[in-house]
Amino acid sequence: MTAAVEGSPPLRMTRARRNALLQSEPVQGFALISPTFxxxxxxxxxxxxxxxxxxxxxQHYLTIDRTFTLENYRVALTEPIYRDLLWRSLYISxxxxxxxxxxAYPIAYFISFHGGxxxxxxxxxxTIPFWTSYLLRVMSWKVILGYNGVLNSxxxxxxxxxxxxxxxxxxxxxxxxxLTHAWAAFxxxxxxxxxxxxxxxxxxAATDLGDGPLRSFLxxxxxxxxxxxxxxxxxxxxxxxxxxxxxxxxxxxxGVMIANAIQAQFGKAANWPLGAALSVTTMLIVTLMAGxxxxxxxxxxxxxx
Amino acid sequence: MRARGFLSGGWxxxxxxxxxxxxxxxxxxxxxxxxxxxxxPKFPLxxxxxxxxxxxxxxxxxxxxxxxxxxxxxxxxxLATVLGILAARSITRYRYPxxxxxxxxxxxxxxxxxxxxxxxxxxxxxxxxxxxxxxxxVLGHVLVCIPYSMTVLTSGFEGxxxxxxxxxxxxxxxxxxTFRRVTLPMVAPAIISxxxxxxxxxLDEFIIAFFLTGTEATLPIYIWGQLRFASKLxxxxxxxxxxxxxxxxxxxxAEILRRRAARRTRNEGGLYA
Numbered sequence: 001m002t003a004a005v006e007g008s009p010p011l012r013m014t015r016a017r018r019n020a021l022l023q024s025e026p027v028q029g030f031a032l033i034s035p036t037f038x039x040x041x042x043x044x045x046x047x048x049x050x051x052x053x054x055x056x057x058x059q060h061y062l063t064i065d066r067t068f069t070l071e072n073y074r075v076a077l078t079e080p081i082y083r084d085l086l087w088r089s090l091y092i093s094x095x096x097x098x099x100x101x102x103x104a105y106p107i108a109y110f111i112s113f114h115g116g117x118x119x120x121x122x123x124x125x126x127t128i129p130f131w132t133s134y135l136l137r138v139m140s141w142k143v144i145l146g147y148n149g150v151l152n153s154x155x156x157x158x159x160x161x162x163x164x165x166x167x168x169x170x171x172x173x174x175x176x177x178x179l180t181h182a183w184a185a186f187x188x189x190x191x192x193x194x195x196x197x198x199x200x201x202x203x204x205a206a207t208d209l210g211d212g213p214l215r216s217f218l219x220x221x222x223x224x225x226x227x228x229x230x231x232x233x234x235x236x237x238x239x240x241x242x243x244x245x246x247x248x249x250x251x252x253x254x255g256v257m258i259a260n261a262i263q264a265q266f267g268k269a270a271n272w273p274l275g276a277a278l279s280v281t282t283m284l285i286v287t288l289m290a291g292x293x294x295x296x297x298x299x300x301x302x303x304x305x
Numbered sequence: 306m307r308a309r310g311f312l313s314g315g316w317x318x319x320x321x322x323x324x325x326x327x328x329x330x331x332x333x334x335x336x337x338x339x340x341x342x343x344x345x346p347k348f349p350l351x352x353x354x355x356x357x358x359x360x361x362x363x364x365x366x367x368x369x370x371x372x373x374x375x376x377x378x379x380x381x382x383x384l385a386t387v388l389g390i391l392a393a394r395s396i397t398r399y400r401y402p403x404x405x406x407x408x409x410x411x412x413x414x415x416x417x418x419x420x421x422x423x424x425x426x427x428x429x430x431x432x433x434x435x436x437x438x439x440x441x442x443v444l445g446h447v448l449v450c451i452p453y454s455m456t457v458l459t460s461g462f463e464g465x466x467x468x469x470x471x472x473x474x475x476x477x478x479x480x481x482x483t484f485r486r487v488t489l490p491m492v493a494p495a496i497i498s499x500x501x502x503x504x505x506x507x508l509d510e511f512i513i514a515f516f517l518t519g520t521e522a523t524l525p526i527y528i529w530g531q532l533r534f535a536s537k538l539x540x541x542x543x544x545x546x547x548x549x550x551x552x553x554x555x556x557x558x559a560e561i562l563r564r565r566a567a568r569r570t571r572n573e574g575g576l577y578a
Contacts (some may be wrong), residue, residue: 015355022537024506025399025400025401026399026400026401026402027400029395029399029400029401029404030399030401031392031396032391032392032395033387033391033392033395033396033404033407035391036388036389036391036392036451037407037410037411038412039388039412039447040410040413040448040451041326041447042408042410043429043444043447044410044414044422044425044448045410045444046429047422047426047428047429048421048425050425050429051421051424051425054428057381061510065504066450069501079533086341096335103324106317106320106324107320107321107324109317110318110320110321111321114317114318120564122321124560125325126324126325126328127551128556128557129328129329129332131505131509131552131553131556132509132548132549132552133330133508133509133511133525133545133548133549133552134509134511134555135509135511135525135528135529136332136509136528136548137331137332137337139528139532139541139545140331140332140334141331143329143334143338143346143542146346147348147494148345149346150334150346150347152347153347153348153349154348157348157349161427162418164330164454178363181327181328181331184324184327184328185328192571195377196331204495233450234416236418237419238417239416239417239418240418241420242417242418242420243418243420244419244420244512245511245512249532252475259418259420262420262421262424263420263424263516264429265517266424272428274329275424276424276428279420279421279424279425280446280572282418282421283418284420285430286418
């Protein structure tokens with residue numbers, strides 16, 4: 001054998017291997033998704049990293065001092081105004097997710113167990129209002145709850161109250177009602193999906209073994225649909241904590257939430273690092289709250305069995 | 306048969322009916338008051354008028370905003386759908402490491418607070434020295450539209466039978482020919498559905514546009530500006546009603562197309578399976 005012949009097979013093999021590699025499933029799949037992946041990296045991951053970086057810096061009028069500091073976090077966590085806003089935002093988002101899940105569960109159950117042939121029509125009916133502009137839906141609640149609004153004029157027309165009530169609009173209850181309405185459809189879908197996966201023969205077995213409908217629901221259907229309840233709770237809780245439009249339009253002074261303070265830091269107050277620290281703190285706390293919710297629901301699920 | 310109490314279909318259907326009322330009632334007040342003569346929205350209704358609608362075309366700022374929304378909506382829906390097609394095809398057809406993590410990242414804007422997404426993009430764009438304009442709004446809208454586009458397209462691509470494409474290639478079609486004559490007709494309804502969904506989202510989206518636009522307003526930003534003036538409310542209600550109708554129509558068409566796409570890939574795939 002000559003050296004030339006000895007040298008060529010490995011060469012041919014690498015080329016063949018490279019071709020095989022280029023045509024292999026993982027590489028093709030990854031190449032196909034990479035534009036979208038890069039887009040998400042550049043416009044989502046990178047920006048969030050920049051926000052985190054800003055939260056450790058300081059604003060000096062128009063310039064930003066890039067020495068590391070925890071001062072922004074101290075302000076975010078200890079200044080009464082931000083602490084109160086954070087607490088209120090967490091309280092509102094927790095209440096809203098509780099309400100939406102409790103209100104949504106029977107509907108999801110109804111569609112899944114009694115929807116018959118019209119399941120997808122029901123789902124469509126329920127999601128349609130969700131596709132209309134969020135801003136407009138909040139605005140319609142303002143029209144309903146306002147001093148001269150639908151509810152007040154309606155109640156006065158019926159003779160139930162004598163003068164318009166000011167208790168309806170511009171407080172955190174108005175924010176909770178509006179958000180519960182706005183996120184209703186979002187909670188139904190995940191619960192519906194997990195109820196669809198519940199094996200109907202298990203429910204029948206429980207009934208055959210002597211469990212009443214309520215008991216078999218509590219011990220079989222409800223625990224088995226827990227994953228749907230968890231995702232419904234999270235899908236409502238995380239975005240609502242940072243809601244801006246609703247508190248601004250129907251919240252008044254008592255309904256201001258953390259997003260309004262964050263916006264102010266990037267607008268009028270022009271303190272980007274503090275706004276960044278408030279954003280990061282909000283995200284961290286809501287993540288903790290979401291984690292706690294998952295643990296609590298899982299514990300309840302185990303208890304039910 | 307035992308009585309099934311509160312779990313019975315009867316009680317639940319009453320509840321379902323009330324729930325639908327709760328979902329629709331607030332939204333229905335917008336059209337009702339948009340054709341009422343009184344400038345403040347309250348009962349009892351005072352009379353029928355189309356004057357608030359007739360005034361709309363005579364508001365230049367509104368027309369500008371509508372034109373801006375149209376431009377942003379078209380650009381964002383096309384871009385998001387193209388990126389969605391690539392990603393949905395990759396997710397439904399190939400298996401590779403980190404596939405689920407990448408999918409999760411692309412879907413993340415769906416569950417993040419919009420304000421935080423908006424301000425983080427704002428920071429980066431200002432750092433990069435991009436001046437805020439409708440272009441930056443498009444960039445933001447594409448990011449939030451991709452998850453929806455992915456959802457619609459994945460349901461259209463799933464069950465898509467690869468043997469159809471292989472058969473076409475075996476019969477001598479080029480890769481492009483296969484794509485144009487086999488793949489595209491099968492997934493076209495899903496693609497149009499995705500375009501409509503993304504356009505609707507972009508048309509209605511407020512927060513990201515609010516943070517990322519410069520001086521040019523889109524329709525939701527125009528409405529936001531008008532909300533400060535009580536006297537402008539009837540016009541806003543009329544405009545809002547038109548937007549509601551537009552969203553409703555677009556989403557209905559999108560849903561019909563999405564179902565048709567899902568049915569088509571499944572049935573025709575089934576024939577050859």
